[in-house]
Amino acid sequence: MQGPEILTLSEAVHKYIHPGTHILFGGFTLLRRPMALAREIVRQGIGELFVTMNGGTVVEEMLAGAGLIRWLESTYLGLEGGMPVAYGVRLAIESGEIELVEDYSNWSFALRTVAGRYGLPFMPCLGDLGSDLLEYDSFGRAGLREREKDGSWKHPGIPPLKYAVIDDPFSGWGLHPRQYRNGPDTCANRTNSYFQPACGRGPEDNRTWPTAYTGRPGVKVALVPPLLPEVSVIHAQRVALDGTVRLEGLPGPDIDQAVCARVLIVTCERICRPEELRRTPEQNQIAPHNVTAIVEQPFGAYPTAVPNYYDYDYAWFQNYTRQVQHRSMEAVRGFWRRHVAGTANEWAYLEQQVGRERLLSLIADADYHYRPDPERRDGGK
Amino acid sequence: MGDRDYEDYLKRWGLQADMWTSMELLAVATAREMAGSTFAFIGTGLPLLAASLAQRTVAPNLTVILESGIVGPEIRHLPISVADPRAAYRAATLSTMLDVFGMACRGFCTLGVLGAAECDRYGNLNSTALGGYWRNGENRHLRLAGSGGANSIASLADRIIVTMVHEKRRFPVRVQYLSSVAGRRGPGAEDRHHYGLFRGGTVTVVSDLGILRPDPETGVLVLDAYYPGVDPEFIRANTGWELAIDEATPMPPPTAEELKVLRLQVDPGRFYLGRRVKGRKEDGKK
Numbered sequence: 001m002q003g004p005e006i007l008t009l010s011e012a013v014h015k016y017i018h019p020g021t022h023i024l025f026g027g028f029t030l031l032r033r034p035m036a037l038a039r040e041i042v043r044q045g046i047g048e049l050f051v052t053m054n055g056g057t058v059v060e061e062m063l064a065g066a067g068l069i070r071w072l073e074s075t076y077l078g079l080e081g082g083m084p085v086a087y088g089v090r091l092a093i094e095s096g097e098i099e100l101v102e103d104y105s106n107w108s109f110a111l112r113t114v115a116g117r118y119g120l121p122f123m124p125c126l127g128d129l130g131s132d133l134l135e136y137d138s139f140g141r142a143g144l145r146e147r148e149k150d151g152s153w154k155h156p157g158i159p160p161l162k163y164a165v166i167d168d169p170f171s172g173w174g175l176h177p178r179q180y181r182n183g184p185d186t187c188a189n190r191t192n193s194y195f196q197p198a199c200g201r202g203p204e205d206n207r208t209w210p211t212a213y214t215g216r217p218g219v220k221v222a223l224v225p226p227l228l229p230e231v232s233v234i235h236a237q238r239v240a241l242d243g244t245v246r247l248e249g250l251p252g253p254d255i256d257q258a259v260c261a262r263v264l265i266v267t268c269e270r271i272c273r274p275e276e277l278r279r280t281p282e283q284n285q286i287a288p289h290n291v292t293a294i295v296e297q298p299f300g301a302y303p304t305a306v307p308n309y310y311d312y313d314y315a316w317f318q319n320y321t322r323q324v325q326h327r328s329m330e331a332v333r334g335f336w337r338r339h340v341a342g343t344a345n346e347w348a349y350l351e352q353q354v355g356r357e358r359l360l361s362l363i364a365d366a367d368y369h370y371r372p373d374p375e376r377r378d379g380g381k
Numbered sequence: 382m383g384d385r386d387y388e389d390y391l392k393r394w395g396l397q398a399d400m401w402t403s404m405e406l407l408a409v410a411t412a413r414e415m416a417g418s419t420f421a422f423i424g425t426g427l428p429l430l431a432a433s434l435a436q437r438t439v440a441p442n443l444t445v446i447l448e449s450g451i452v453g454p455e456i457r458h459l460p461i462s463v464a465d466p467r468a469a470y471r472a473a474t475l476s477t478m479l480d481v482f483g484m485a486c487r488g489f490c491t492l493g494v495l496g497a498a499e500c501d502r503y504g505n506l507n508s509t510a511l512g513g514y515w516r517n518g519e520n521r522h523l524r525l526a527g528s529g530g531a532n533s534i535a536s537l538a539d540r541i542i543v544t545m546v547h548e549k550r551r552f553p554v555r556v557q558y559l560s561s562v563a564g565r566r567g568p569g570a571e572d573r574h575h576y577g578l579f580r581g582g583t584v585t586v587v588s589d590l591g592i593l594r595p596d597p598e599t600g601v602l603v604l605d606a607y608y609p610g611v612d613p614e615f616i617r618a619n620t621g622w623e624l625a626i627d628e629a630t631p632m633p634p635p636t637a638e639e640l641k642v643l644r645l646q647v648d649p650g651r652f653y654l655g656r657r658v659k660g661r662k663e664d665g666k667k
Contacts, residue, residue, distance in 0.1 A: 055478075126536065130575075191582060212571070249466060
């Protein structure tokens with residue numbers, strides 16, 4: 001059986017990522033972010049990127065700081081270590097260097113990846129309603145949700161609507177407190193403005209049904225379109241030679257968002273023999289047919305954490321804040337130029353910018369899955 | 382920990398059994414609001430501290446859920462992000478983000494604890510942008526973090542607690558961008574139900590000066606309690622609308638027991654408790 005390609009970082013980036021690529025970066029905040037691959041993008045200077053991610057922001061901060069992002073689909077732009085909002089990303093958005101930002105919430109974004117993963121036309125969402133997420137459509141305003149004259153979509157990754165809202169054709173049957181023969185519902189929630197907690201009363205007995213969005217009385221359901229990036233990159237602990245992927249610790253949004261793309265690149269701490277992972281298949285999350293390319297890159301998520309391997313480097317985040325906060329975009333560019341672009345490759349980066357001692361100080365403890373060292377964490381003050 | 386250990390602790394940190402720092406006060410005030418909750422979606426920092434305290438005091442049946450996919454962790458070392466491996470320690474399950482929001486949708490989110498840059502008179506929150514969403518030359522457009530999981534939690538929880546620093550610019554009449562809906566008031570006074578949000582409707586604001594709750598008739602947040610040593614007029618002066626303060630009562634101060642649990646069990650290293658409340662001196666004034 002033909003497995004995925006096994007490439008170096010430089011080969012994988014050169015082959016699959018080009019100016020303007022619609023690319024999703026996996027992980028979540030400071031967990032398993034594919035930093036090594038993103039650093040290679042910075043080294044190769046590939047710009048105009050259409051970046052999408054659920055819960056940033058260090059990868060996006062680096063790419064924006066290096067001036068490589070043109071469009072951004074985002075749910076969260078906070079950066080740990082002292083930045084409630086990632087600084088370089090913020091500057092790039094406010095200056096217009098990042099031309100468009102499209103906001104979703106964690107949940108609606110995750111639902112989009114499920115629609116993408118399973119080939120569904122949309123997924124239903126009971127959040128985002130009533131908020132400005134539905135009112136502000138950045139891609140729509142820029143005319144990117146239309147068709148060209150020949151009928152093709154302006155961009156293969158931009159759907160015709162940001163959201164749609166329908167009236168539930170089942171009239172909210174699934175939302176009323178469940179009543180079973182042997183007793184009432186066991187869920188914890190107590191509020192429900194469509195149906196009173198006491199069951200048996202139909203919707204006609206209750207308050208006026210909402211008419212927002214559709215203009216008709218009904219149970220409102222937001223629909224979100226599939227997320228269809230060209231490339232997804234995630235960082236895993238292990239990938240087998242045949243492409244079987246095993247994530248350890250919290251998967252976060254990674255399983256769905258990895259397989260909704262056309263191309264999946266998995267960077268990992270260690271490529272292993274298939275037997276090692278197939279012995280306990282219930283612990284594997286992504287089957288080989290989804291994986292396009294594998295790259296073995298130890299410390300490939302540095303400075304973010306990889307459970308069971310190494311902790312995040314809090315000192316890196318604090319230092320970054322100190323270096324760039326309140327400074328000019330030129331200063332931010334300069335930081336990333338010196339810190340990343342000037343290094344020849346990942347090993348040079350780890351040696352020159354991080355150092356063996358620092359890396360070893362992050363190695364995870366077997367019981368905790370992180371490094372429980374109170375002295376090192378004291379930098380929180 | 383015995384009394385001797387507590388004495389040593391107090392001596393080491395220069396604290397007293399019956400006095401508190403402003404961060405400790407905030408943690409206690411927030412924890413009390415969690416009484417009776419069963420499933421709480423919380424973020425890191427102060428909400429996590431408060432939840433840990435609540436589990437040991439007023440909400441023993443509380444299951445903590447983190448939006449990253451973590452259910453029921455037994456946290457030993459304080460995490461700095463919901464995806465921090467520390468936040469996953471000895472959890473019941475580690476799942477996907479989709480899964481935990483699905484749980485909330487099903488009905489297992491009785492409480493959410495959120496923060497925001499702006500909170501308006503109805504409790505609606507802005508964590509997305511200031512100075513307008515569309516960037517234009519005139520307004521000073523300030524980009525913020527975005528909704529994250531806040532919108533989803535505010536849409537699905539029975540009840541939300543909003544933790545805020547109490548400054549006038551953070552409490553406008555109307556948020557500049559509506560990231561998370563609390564008591565959404567549309568142009569015709571439409572409430573959240575009108576837009577299809579069928580859960581929730583209870584908002585409590587726990588600021589660093591006092592506690593706000595919505596008036597049952599108008600939905601406008603009024604001052605319900607003020608912290609020890611804080612003047613209600615000062616709170617009114619730091620709120621963007623004409624805050625009603627006449628019905629406010631002083632909050633009962635942290636008890637010695639609450640403080641002891643907070644100090645010895647929740648954050649013994651004072652990793653978070655040791656921080657200053659942003660923008661405030663210890664006496665609660667700006």
